[in-house]
Amino acid sequence: MNYLDFERPIVEVEEKLKELKTYYPHREREIRRLEKRLSKLKTEIFSNLSAWQIAQVARHPHRPYTLDYISRILDDFIELHGDRTFRDDPSIVGGLGKLDGESVMVIGHQKGRSTKEKVFRNFGMPHPEGYRKALRLMKLAERFAMPVITLIDTPGAYPGIGAEERGQAEAIARNLEAMSLLRIPMVSVVIGEGGSGGALAIGMGDRVLMLEYAIYSVISPEGCAAILWKDGTKAELAAEALKMTAKDLLHFGIIDGIVKEPPGGAHRDHDEAARLLKEALKESLDALRGVSGEELIQKRYQKYRSMGRFIDTHGSDTLRDS
Amino acid sequence: MVWFRKKKVKVPEGLWIKCESCGEILYKKEVDRNMGVCLRCNHHFRIGPRERLAFVVDEGSFEELDHHLEPTDPLGFKDVKRYKDRLKALKKKGASKEAFISGRGRIRDVEVMIGLFDFSFMGGSMGSVVGEKIARLFERAIEEKRGVIIFSASGGARMQEGIFSLMQMAKTAAAIGEFKRHPYPYISVLTDPTTGGVTASFAMLGDIIIAEPKALIGFAGPRVIEQTIKQQLPEGFQRAEYLLEHGMIDMIVNRKDMKDVLYRLLSIFRR
Ligand SMILES: [Zn+2]
Numbered sequence: 299m300n301y302l303d304f305e306r307p308i309v310e311v312e313e314k315l316k317e318l319k320t321y322y323p324h325r326e327r328e329i330r331r332l333e334k335r336l337s338k339l340k341t342e343i344f345s346n347l348s349a350w351q352i353a354q355v356a357r358h359p360h361r362p363y364t365l366d367y368i369s370r371i372l373d374d375f376i377e378l379h380g381d382r383t384f385r386d387d388p389s390i391v392g393g394l395g396k397l398d399g400e401s402v403m404v405i406g407h408q409k410g411r412s413t414k415e416k417v418f419r420n421f422g423m424p425h426p427e428g429y430r431k432a433l434r435l436m437k438l439a440e441r442f443a444m445p446v447i448t449l450i451d452t453p454g455a456y457p458g459i460g461a462e463e464r465g466q467a468e469a470i471a472r473n474l475e476a477m478s479l480l481r482i483p484m485v486s487v488v489i490g491e492g493g494s495g496g497a498l499a500i501g502m503g504d505r506v507l508m509l510e511y512a513i514y515s516v517i518s519p520e521g522c523a524a525i526l527w528k529d530g531t532k533a534e535l536a537a538e539a540l541k542m543t544a545k546d547l548l549h550f551g552i553i554d555g556i557v558k559e560p561p562g563g564a565h566r567d568h569d570e571a572a573r574l575l576k577e578a579l580k581e582s583l584d585a586l587r588g589v590s591g592e593e594l595i596q597k598r599y600q601k602y603r604s605m606g607r608f609i610d611t612h613g614s615d616t617l618r619d620s
Numbered sequence: 621m622v623w624f625r626k627k628k629v630k631v632p633e634g635l636w637i638k639c640e641s642c643g644e645i646l647y648k649k650e651v652d653r654n655m656g657v658c659l660r661c662n663h664h665f666r667i668g669p670r671e672r673l674a675f676v677v678d679e680g681s682f683e684e685l686d687h688h689l690e691p692t693d694p695l696g697f698k699d700v701k702r703y704k705d706r707l708k709a710l711k712k713k714g715a716s717k718e719a720f721i722s723g724r725g726r727i728r729d730v731e732v733m734i735g736l737f738d739f740s741f742m743g744g745s746m747g748s749v750v751g752e753k754i755a756r757l758f759e760r761a762i763e764e765k766r767g768v769i770i771f772s773a774s775g776g777a778r779m780q781e782g783i784f785s786l787m788q789m790a791k792t793a794a795a796i797g798e799f800k801r802h803p804y805p806y807i808s809v810l811t812d813p814t815t816g817g818v819t820a821s822f823a824m825l826g827d828i829i830i831a832e833p834k835a836l837i838g839f840a841g842p843r844v845i846e847q848t849i850k851q852q853l854p855e856g857f858q859r860a861e862y863l864l865e866h867g868m869i870d871m872i873v874n875r876k877d878m879k880d881v882l883y884r885l886l887s888i889f890r891r
Contacts, residue, residue, distance in 0.1 A: 455820075457840030457848050462858060465868050467819035467839035474793030475800075475825055494777075495789060495820045495839075502790050516777050516786040516817070521844075526699035526779065540782050541695050550694070552783050602794045603755060605787040606748030607694040 300359045311336045340562035350537040355511040356490045360565035364406030364449045370572035387428030389420045392435040403439035406449030423456035426469035445483040448500045455496030470499040477502035481591030485582040488512040505582040508544035510559040515542035655875045669736035677725035684723040689749045695782045703780040716741045720750040722757045730886045733761040737773040744774035747781040751788025755795040767805040772823045776816015789821035796825045805889040829869040831860035
């Protein structure tokens with residue numbers, strides 16, 4: 299069983315409880331007492347996590363990934379493959395499905411759990427083909443007036459020879475431009491790691507949400523530490539400085555909402571995490587229902603156009619807020 | 621991300637300079653007269669935006685816009701130094717106010733909007749001011765029915781502005797999306813170096829993409845790639861010639877021919 303350092307007290311109680319329930323199910327009072335303690339412990343520990351600890355939760359090896367959510371949230375799902383140009387990139391999955399009867403297109407980064415699957419999924423780091431597949435699916439959804447849901451969970455776009463050769467930058471750039479002109483509603487949720495341009499490349503939703511213990515940043519804390527501190531071990535400081543948690547981004551007005559996770563994090567209860575995500579998705583889709591294509595484009599333009607903070611030494615509105 | 625080691629950005633001061641490509645010792649005045657290009661091997665030195673303007677638009681035609689936009693520190697960011705103090709130090713040095721200048725200009729009889737990066741200002745990194753200036757440039761171009769030319773030279777997004785800098789990718793791409801609904805051209809010129817979030821947004825979205833010879837152009841920086849794949853990179857990897865060969869850019873143009881090529885393109889688009 300994999301767990302993080304700060305989770306140890308929780309895991310200890312969890313194990314004791316499991317043992318008790320298996321071998322001494324009649325000791326109900328003790329069980330109830332322990333359950334109460336567990337719940338209190340989860341709340342205590344998880345309400346006081348540092349940015350670095352949150353990053354660890356966002357990357358937890360047991361955290362639910364895109365396909366874990368898809369199988370729990372959609373009534374039906376048919377995966378579609380390939381960018382029609384080079385190959386199918388398993389770091390991004392996508393396909394058609396039904397969300398409580400409504401036809402939707404779902405696209406997301408996909409990480410692997412076993413070593414073999416991790417390699418197959420390239421640790422959730424897409425090549426240009428992945429982004430081109432995503433764009434193809436968005437365009438397909440547009441033709442049938444279906445909303446698009448994107449789930450973001452990547453350390454970043456893959457930095458490799460083939461990726462550069464085939465235009466990693468162009469693929470990301472083209473997606474950004476194309477998303478700004480999509481005539482259908484799009485809801486994007488950072489479910490784990492929102493790694494820079496590789497995350498944004500499928501993330502320009504009309505509404506952008508983050509799971510409670512997800513992170514979203516221009517650079518990984520390790521990368522930032524290596525460059526600015528010239529010391530990769532300063533990642534903890536960098537995580538704090540980058541302000542990459544859901545709370546920070548909501549405060550900055552970059553995201554529209556935070557999706558609650560089960561007590562102790564999404565990895566403790568995939569079913570409950572999926573239920574909470576589904577609820578949030580439905581709420582966002584409802585809010586976007588009936589808005590015309592042109593209006594969606596205009597509003598999306600305004601949304602991203604207004605992001606940024608600077609001083610305008612001319613104007614009366616000296617500080618433009620996001 | 622700005623990952624570049626400190627490297628001489630301008631043709632260095634002094635009477636003589638050494639070409640970083642062929643090693644030839646050159647008389648600086650002669651290099652300056654040659655637009656910052658090595659007389660022996662055609663190496664294109666990095667040059668500043670004001671110098672470059674003189675080679676691109678007609679003398680006296682440039683009218684700078686949005687120079688009153690200044691960076692702020694939305695995160696209260698501090699690494700080994702405070703972002704605020706970095707900005708203050710740059711201001712004191714009397715260097716540029718930001719990593720990008722923009723405005724109106726004229727190339728012979730064509731009026732254009734033009735923007736140029738300043739790599740000497742925090743590695744030409746894109747923060748909120750750069751993104752805002754670019755968005756305004758495209759919006760003005762629509763109003764004034766002009767084409768847009770952007771000369772890029774950037775390490776990417778400005779880490780010190782965190783998520784705000786990342787969102788400038790979305791913002792500039794959206795501005796171009798809107799611009800492209802109109803019949804005016806956007807010419808993107810990639811100069812050494814253009815990487816990261818700048819390449820992965822407006823720089824690769826030109827209707828026409830031009831590069832200077834041998835310019836380093838890519839998404840990830842070469843050192844990051846080397847560390848990831850634990851392999852030496854092939855000769856010429858991520859250089860302009862490599863991108864041309866792989867279909868990522870339209871052409872490579874020498875600095876001395878740039879104005880002429882831009883003019884010809886703009887004239888044809890104008891119809
Ligand atoms: Zn030379």
